Amino acid sequence: MPRQQLAQFHVDYLQILDENGRVDTTLEPPLPEATLWQVHRCMTLARMLDRRMHILQQQGRLGTFPSCYGQEAAGLGCVLALRQDDWLVPCYRENSALLYRGLPLHNLLLFWMGLEEGAYWPRELRVLSIPILIGSQTLHAVGLALASQIRGANEVTMVFFGDGATSEGDFHEACNLAGVYQAPVVFVCVNNQYAISVPRSQQSRSETLAQKAIAYGFPGLVVDGNDVLACYVAAQEAVERARLGRGPTLLECLTYRLGPHTTADDPRRYRSEQERQQWEARDPLKRWRIYLEQRGLWSEQQQAELERELQAEIELAVHQAEQIAAHADPLEMFDFVYAELSPDLLAQRREAAEFLAHSETLSASSVRR
Amino acid sequence: MPRQQLAQFHVDYLQILDENGRVDTTLEPPLPEATLWQVHRCMTLARMLDRRMHILQQQGRLGTFPSCYGQEAAGLGCVLALRQDDWLVPCYRENSALLYRGLPLHNLLLFWMGLEEGAYWPRELRVLSIPILIGSQTLHAVGLALASQIRGANEVTMVFFGDGATSEGDFHEACNLAGVYQAPVVFVCVNNQYAISVPRSQQSRSETLAQKAIAYGFPGLVVDGNDVLACYVAAQEAVERARLGRGPTLLECLTYRLGPHTTADDPRRYRSEQERQQWEARDPLKRWRIYLEQRGLWSEQQQAELERELQAEIELAVHQAEQIAAHADPLEMFDFVYAELSPDLLAQRREAAEFLAHSETLSASSVRR
Amino acid sequence: MALRNMVQALNLALRQEMAKDERVVVFGEDVARQGGVFRVTEGLLDQFGGRRVFDTPVSEAGIIGISTGLALAGMRPVCEIQFSGFMFNALHQLGLMAARYRCRSRGLFSVPMVVRAPWGGGVRALELHNESEEAVYAQMPGLKVVIPSRPRRARALLLASIRDPDPVVFLEPKRVYRSLREEVPDDEEVFPIGEAEIIRHGRHLTLITYGALLQECLQAVEQAERDFQVSIEVIDLLTIVPLDTRTIVESVQKTGRCVVVHEAPRSCGIASEIIARINEQCLLYLHAPVARVTGYDIPYPFFAREHAYLPNVPRILDAIRRTLEF
C-alpha cells in the first residue's frame, strides 16, 4: 500500500473592484446607493481624521497613535455585512468601520489622548474596546460568539487583527476553539504587509495567511482588502455561514499601511519608497471614487462639500474631546477598577487625592506635553 | 474576474507494516537485522516496565505516572532516524525511544518516584528533560535547532508531543518560528486519540493534525503510529529534509493509549471498551513480532529468554533507584536553583536543615506513602 | 445539614447556582464528561447539558480568553484551570485583559467570571501541579482572589464569587478536597468576599494563614497553647485579594505578636504584604518581629522532597515559640 492522499485543500482569492476601478459585474453585490455613499463618507472621514490626528500629535495634543492610512476599505467592507445586533471586535486601525458603526468621533480622539473616557462609548453599538495586546481580542470574540450560541441568539461576532497577530498563541487558541465549537465568528486578518518593521514574509512561512484556517478545519479566503466590494461579499458569505451555525471563517484582507506604524515610527528604516508607491496606486479611496463616478454618484462638487462638512465634524469632535479632557478628574483612575472599592483602595484614593490637590491640573501637565 | 484559486495543499498517509503484519515491500526500509531486534527489545522492555511501574505505583513506591501501553512504536520508529549528535526532545510517553537512545532505566524510575535525580542523565544522550507543561517543549526544540543552524552544525532536533498539545499557543508559536527560520526540527505529534478524557475530534476540528503544518508553510504527513517501519521512513525523510536546510516537517503518528491517562485516571468514564479493543487489535508489538517472524528473526524461545533478561534488568533498576532514593538528601532541593546560592537562600537552606534534623528520613516519610 | 467534603461542597454550590441562574456556564479541560480530574464538576453535564457544561481543548489562555468574552456578553462563566500553575499560560489574558476591562472602559464592560483551580501541594503530585501563585495576582489589580480552607466556607465563597461583578480567582487547596468533612447546609449560604475569619480567639499571638495549612496551624496552636500557656488568635484569611487589613490590624494591635504561614515562596508573598501593613499600622504595638513560615524561594520540588519544602507543625510551632520568646 503506497502513500495515500487523505485530504485536499485550497485557498481562493476574491477581487471585484480592481486597482483601476473596473468592477466585475457578475460578482458585484446589490448594495443600496445610500450605503455606497455612506462608505465613501466613512472612508473619507477616516482619512481626514488620520491627517488631523497627526497634526494634533505633533502639537502634543494627542499621544502616539497608529495610522489607518491606506487601510480604510478592509474593515469597513467587512462590517457592511453585519447586523446591528452582531458584535464587532476591532483592532486599532478600524476607524472607518467604527465610524460606520456609529462610534462618536470624540471617543476615538479621547482614546488616543490617553483617556479611558475614549473607551466609554454607546453600549448599543456592540463594539468591544480597542485592544493593545496583540491577538488577545480574538479570544474575547470567540467568547462573545459562544455566548450567542449558548443563548440561541442569532448574532455573529466579527473580529479584526493584523498579520502580526497571527503569530501569537492567542490567535491559534481562538481559531482552534472557534473551530471545535463551530462558534459564529468571522476572523478578519487585515494583512497590511508589516508588523511594525517585520514584513509579512518573515511573519510566517505560509504562502497565505488565509490557509491557516486549514489548521482548524474551517474555510479561509484571501480578499483584496482595498476593494470594499470584495470585502463585503466575502464577509457576507462568512457572516451567513456563521449565522446558519456552520462555523467560523478566516478572511485575509490584503492591504498596505501607507503611513508609519505609529507616529513614533519611521518606515524608511525597513521598506522602500518604491514598494509604498506601488501600493499607493492601489489606494482604496481612489478606486471607490472611480466606482461611484461610474455609477453617477460622485462629483468634484459633492466631494468638496463632503470634505467641508467632515472637517467641521472633526473640529467639533476635537473641541469636545479637549473639553472633556480638561475636566477629567485624575482620581477617577480608582473608580472603575472594581464595581466596589475595598477599604484599602479607598484609602489609597484618599492618599492620591491629597497630593493631587497641590499639583497642576490634568490638562496642563499631561494631555499637552 | 471570478474567484481565483491561489494555492492547493494535500495531506498524505503512510503505512508500511499493516495491522496484520503484512509489509509493503516496495516501501520497506533496509534496516539492519540488529536494529530490528533492538526495536523489539526496546518495545518489549517499555511494555514490561510499564507493567512493573503500575505495580510499584499501587504499592506506593512510585507516584502517579503516564502509561505508554500501546504507544511503543511511534517514538521509537521515529528516533531510529536520528544520529547520536541529534537532539531528542521527548514528551512523557517516549519510554521505548528513550531506552533505545540509551537512557538508564533507573533514571526513568527515579523521575516517577518524584526525584529530580531521575532527570539527571548522561549528557551525551542529547535528550532533553521530560516536560510536564503541555506543549512547552516544542519551543525549546526550535531553540535547540536554531542553535545548530546558527553554529552551522549539522544536527537535527526531533520533538514529541501529544494531540492535546496541538491546542496550546506554544505549539503554534513553535511551528511558526520553525517555519520562518527553516529550523532543522522535526515535530512529531503522537496522536493517541485522547487528551485525558477529551477525544481527538474535540481537540480540533481539522480532519488531520498533520494538516496544521499548512498553516506554517511546511509539509505534514499522517503516519500509522503503530507501524515502526512507517514511522522510521517518514522520520528519515523529515530528518533528511531538515539536515539539508529545507526546514521542518510535522508528522502525525496515529496510535492509541491502551491504558489510562495516568495511574490516577479511569478511562471508562470517557470511552468504550469496544473502541479500545479495536485498537488493541492494532497493537504495535504483535505486529512487529509477526514481521520478525516472517523474517526468521523471532522465536517463542528467544522471546522467553529476552523477557527473562529484561525482567532482571528492571529489577536491578528498581533496586538501584530505591537505593538512590533512600539516600537522597532533601536539602539538595536548594542546591540546583542557581549556579550559586545568594546569602539569603543559604540562610533559608540552613533554616530548612534545622527542621529536617528532627524529622523522619526521606524514604520513610515520602517515597512510600 | 449534611457532612460534606470540599469537593462535594463545591459541587453543591455549582449545581445550585446553575439551577438558579442560567447565565452560569462551566467549562475547562476534562470538566464535562470526566467531571474534572478532582470530580468537582461531576454530574453537571448530565444535569445541565452540553451547552452549559463543556470540555475545552488543552488551551489555558483560550479558556481565560473565551471566559472573558462570555462574561463581556453578560454570561456568568465559571471556568477551570486544571492545576493553578497552568494559569501562567494565561496570565496575559487574566491580568492584562480580564482584570482591566472594567477599568479601561470606565465600567462600560465588566467581566463577572470565576476561574477555579486546584491549588497548592502536599498530594505527591507531579512537577508544576503544586504551585501557590496567589501573590502574583496581588500585582495584577482588578482581580479578586479567594482561597477557602474548609468545605463550608468553600461553598459559601464560591457562591459569592459567581455573583461577584468582577473576575475572581478561586483557588482550591487540593490537599483538603477529600481530607476533611464538615456540616454544609443544603440551603444556600453566602460568605462575603473580602472578610477574614477569626477561627479562634486569643490574646498573646495572632496566627494568620489560609488554605490547607490551616489544619497544620490549628495543630501547632493547640500544642503551643499547652506548651507555652498562652492563647493564640487564629485568622483564616479566606480572601487574599483584597486583604481584610482591618481584622489583621485589630488582632495584632491586641496581641502584639504575629506569625504568618503560607506555602508560596517567601519573597514578595502574601506574608510580606501582611507584614508591610502591620508595619504601617501596628508598629508600636509589636513586641516581636512578625515571623514568616512559608515555602522557600526555590521551585516547588518534585514530590519526594515536598515534605521538606512545605511548612509543617514543627516549623509553625518553632515560629510561635520564637515570637513569644523574643
Place this chain on the structure above:
Amino acid sequence: MALRNMVQALNLALRQEMAKDERVVVFGEDVARQGGVFRVTEGLLDQFGGRRVFDTPVSEAGIIGISTGLALAGMRPVCEIQFSGFMFNALHQLGLMAARYRCRSRGLFSVPMVVRAPWGGGVRALELHNESEEAVYAQMPGLKVVIPSRPRRARALLLASIRDPDPVVFLEPKRVYRSLREEVPDDEEVFPIGEAEIIRHGRHLTLITYGALLQECLQAVEQAERDFQVSIEVIDLLTIVPLDTRTIVESVQKTGRCVVVHEAPRSCGIASEIIARINEQCLLYLHAPVARVTGYDIPYPFFAREHAYLPNVPRILDAIRRTLEF
C-alpha cells in the same frame, strides 16, 4: 570615557560582548532591521549579521521559549520583549520552564539567557506599555532580576547578566533611556548582580529605590536635607532578585528610618518584601514605620492620568517627612 545615555551604554555592552563571545545572539520583535523600537540594538545586524541578530514574529512565548532552547544548547541568547508587560504572554515559559531547568535536572541543563525589556512608565505611552511587573518574578524562583537606573551601571550590569550562568530578566527604565547622560568607560566594566549601591551616605533615614525613580528620589532627598536638616542614605537596589538584604539591613540599623519607593503596585511589591526583611532583622532599630511610596493597587492608567499614578517628588518628600516626624 565618553558621555553616554542608557541606550548607548546598553548598545555598547551588546556590541562589545558580541564581538568577544560568539555564543551571544540577539533577537526579538523589531530588534534587527529596526534596531529595536528604542534603538538599543541599533547597528548590531550590520556588524554581526543575520545569523546572530534576527527579528522574530509577534510571539513572546516563542521568544522566551526558543531563547531557552538556545541557552540549553550552550548559546548565550539575549532576547528582547518589546515592552516588559508583554512578558505576561510568556510567563509560563519564563517562570515554569527557563527558571527551573537547572533545578529540575540537578544542573544537567542550565539556561544562561538574558531577557531585556523596556520597563516602567512616565513616557506617555499606550496602555500596557508601562508595566512594572518585577515583583512577579520574585515569586518565580530561579530567575534573577536586574533594573539599572543610570547608564554606567546599565552597561556593567548587562555584561554581568550575559555572563551569568542563570536566566536574568534585565529591565530597562525607558524613562531614563535618553533623559540622562553619564561617563561610561569604553573599556569593559562589570558590576556584580546581587549588589545594591549606596548612592549617597546619610545618618537619619534610608531611602531605597531603583529604576527611573532614583532621579525623583535624589531630588526629594536634596530638598529634604535642606528643609529638615538631616542626612539621608540613598540605596539604589540595581538587583531586585536576589535582594541585597545586607546592605539594606546595615543601613536601616544605622538610620532607624526607612522609605521605599517604586512604581509597581503596592501590594506584594518589592517594598513589601523589603519591609518584611527589615521587620525580621531590624525591628528593634526602627524609630518609625517603614514608609512605602509606590504605584497604587490599580492598573496603570492611560497616560493622561499617569502623573497622578506615579510616585513623584512631593509624595516622596512627604513620606520622608512623615517618617522623620513619627
